[in-house]
Amino acid sequence: ALKAGIVGLPNVGKSTLFNAITQAGAESANYPFCTIDPNVGVVEVPDERLDKLVELVSPKSIVPTAFEFVDIAGLVAGASKGEGLGNKFLAHIREVDAIVHVVRCFQDENITHVSGKVDPISDIQVINLELILADIDSVDRKIERSRKNLKSGDKKIAQEVEVLERLKEALYNDQPARSVELTDDEKQLVRDLHLLTMKPVLYAANVSEAEVANADGNEYVQQVRDFAAKENAEVVPISARVESEIAELEGEDKEMFLEELGLSESGLNRLIRAAYKLLGLYTYFTAGVQEVRAWTIRSGTKAPQAAGVIHTDFERGFIRAEVVSYTDLVAAGTMVAARERGQVRLEGKDYVVRDGDVMHFRFNV
Ligand code: GDP
Numbered sequence: 191a192l193k194a195g196i197v198g199l200p201n202v203g204k205s206t207l208f209n210a211i212t213q214a215g216a217e218s219a220n221y222p223f224c225t226i227d228p229n230v231g232v233v234e235v236p237d238e239r240l241d242k243l244v245e246l247v248s249p250k251s252i253v254p255t256a257f258e259f260v261d262i263a264g265l266v267a268g269a270s271k272g273e274g275l276g277n278k279f280l281a282h283i284r285e286v287d288a289i290v291h292v293v294r295c296f297q298d299e300n301i302t303h304v305s306g307k308v309d310p311i312s313d314i315q316v317i318n319l320e321l322i323l324a325d326i327d328s329v330d331r332k333i334e335r336s337r338k339n340l341k342s343g344d345k346k347i348a349q350e351v352e353v354l355e356r357l358k359e360a361l362y363n364d365q366p367a368r369s370v371e372l373t374d375d376e377k378q379l380v381r382d383l384h385l386l387t388m389k390p391v392l393y394a395a396n397v398s399e400a401e402v403a404n405a406d407g408n409e410y411v412q413q414v415r416d417f418a419a420k421e422n423a424e425v426v427p428i429s430a431r432v433e434s435e436i437a438e439l440e441g442e443d444k445e446m447f448l449e450e451l452g453l454s455e456s457g458l459n460r461l462i463r464a465a466y467k468l469l470g471l472y473t474y475f476t477a478g479v480q481e482v483r484a485w486t487i488r489s490g491t492k493a494p495q496a497a498g499v500i501h502t503d504f505e506r507g508f509i510r511a512e513v514v515s516y517t518d519l520v521a522a523g524t525m526v527a528a529r530e531r532g533q534v535r536l537e538g539k540d541y542v543v544r545d546g547d548v549m550h551f552r553f554n555v
Contacts, residue, residue, distance in 0.1 A: 192486070193230075193258040194465045195286030196394075199304050199313050200263075202294040203396040203430035208261040210430065210458055213437035229261045235466050235473070235484065236459045239516050239546060243475055243482050246524065255473055255484040257466065260286055280324050284384045288468045289391040290461070291317065295410035296398040296429070310395070310410045311417055318366065321386040326361045328383050329354055350379045361387070369421065390468045392424045393417075394461060402429045403452030426464050428457035472545040475516065476500070477525075493541040497551045507554035511537050516546035 198204050212231035234254040244252050262282045283289065293310040294303065305312065333354045339347050353376045360370045366387030372380075380388075395411045405411050405427030418425045436456045439447055448456065473484045474496060487496050493513075498505030514525070514534045522528035543549070 191258050192288075192469050192471065192488075193260050193286045194288045194290050194469065195260045195262045195283055196290045196292060197262050197283060197317060198292035199294070199316060201301055201304060202292050202313070203296075204261065204263055204292050206430035206434050207292060207394065207396070207428070208259065210433035210437040211259050213434065214458060231259045231261070232256050233259060233458075233462050235462055235486075236455075237473060237484055239473075240475070240482065240484050242520055243477050243516070243548070246520070247477050247479060247482050249477070249479055249482040251481045253481060253483040255486045257469065257471070257486065259290070259465075262286075280320070280386065283321070283386050283389075286389065288465060289389050290394055290465055291391055292394045292396055292430070293410075293414055295395045295405075295408055295414065295427075296401075298398070308410060310414050314393070314414070314417060318387070319364070322361050322364060322366065325367055325385045325387050326358070328385060329358050329361060332380075332383055333358065346379070349376075353379050357385070366421070390423075390470075391421070392426060392464055392468050395425055395427045396430050397427055399429055399432050402427075402432050402457070405429075424464055424468065426457070426461045428461055433458050472543065474543050474545070474547045474549050476550065477519075477548050478550075487543060489545070491543050492539065493537055493543055493549075493551075494539050496543045496549065497553065500551070503555060504551050504553050508539060509552045509554060510539075511541065511552070512550040513537050513541070513543075514548050515544065516548055519548050 196204050196208055208231060211233055214233065234256050237254060240252065240254055260282065262279055291314065293313055294308055295310055297308055305316075333351060336347055336351050336354065340351060353372065356370055357367050357380065361367065367385045368388050368390065393414050395405065395408075395414045397405045397408050397411060401408050406415075408427075411425070411427050415425050432451065433456060436444060436447060437458070444456075448454070470489050472487050472489050472491070474487060476483050476485065485496070485499050487499060493511045494505045494508040497508050497511070512534055513536075514522075514528045518531075518533040519525065519528050522531055522533060525534070528534050
């Protein structure tokens with residue numbers, strides 16, 4: 191499963207946010223919070239399109255799609271040198287597909303700040319520096335190994351060293367690996383390094399309860415936005431404390447609480463959607479009377495592999511897929527009407543599935 195890792199300095203609100211996530215997951219019948227690993231929380235992806243399809247089809251059951259958040263606590267300055275439990279945390283970050291970086295934007299004299307004052311940019315830089323140092327280590331070692339093989343005259347190795355040198359230059363200038371523009375082929379050459387600063391990142395700006403309705407009035411949030419804009423990274427203002435309270439509520443109580451706060455939806459929902467987008471994930475749907483369900487694929491996935499997400503047999507025996515876009519189906523009102531309008535297409539094994547496709551697979555068993 192695809193995972194987003196939650197990182198940040200101590201006392202910025204990571205656990206509070208993570209608890210809200212697992213609390214929300216615990217209430218789901220489809221994805222009960224897995225007790226095997228206390229650092230992993232499964233979240234359902236809120237999607238209005240699913241609700242709409244449910245209205246059209248009236249199925250017996252509804253299953254939203256989901257992905258995982260991993261709590262990676264304990265990252266401190268010096269981690270890349272193995273200080274504290276540093277290396278272990280860096281290893282955990284290596285395993286995630288995207289990073290949610292929580293930064294403290296709330297003022298509270300009762301909560302100690304590790305560096306003495308609220309300063310989100312300097313906090314971000316402390317963490318980023320550790321990640322950059324760890325990447326420098328990986329790149330330096332790889333360059334050394336690859337140089338030894340250069341003599342073989344292999345063009346691919348020469349190209350690899352060239353890419354590594356570009357990454358090295360950026361990293362030594364305090365720039366993350368993701369800031370280096372690479373072609374898909376070039377990315378492939380350095381993929382197995384699993385560079386930490388190559389992973390997509392979004393910043394969760396943790397604001398106080400009083401500021402949730404107007405988080406952009408908080409000067410620290412503005413600072414984070416300016417910083418993130420330079421990296422093309424997204425910012426989601428959120429109040430971890432409020433989210434943990436929202437997660438305890440259900441139904442009408444939840445609606446009322448959100449209304450009191452001046453929010454149209456929970457910050458967690460916004461965060462989940464932003465992380466889903468960050469992971470480069472698409473959703474396709476299956477819609478039958480038994481079940482309407484959302485499925486997750488990476489962008490660029492072809493029809494047989496998309497079918498394989500449901501079951502490996504679907505991929506192995508794939509014949510073709512009947513496809514209608516969500517928009518066309520909703521406009522037509524029913525599957526029959528969409529068919530009459532010629533909007534239900536038959537697609538083969540090379541079809542690249544689009545976000546929002548409603549699919550029906552035909553396969554051999
Ligand atoms: P972590 O070390 O990053 O996991 O931080 P925690 O989630 O344990 O939070 C550290 C402290 O900050 C706890 O006492 C939280 O209750 C508090 N905290 C977290 N978010 C907020 C917030 O939005 N406002 C205030 N006032 N306190 C918060």
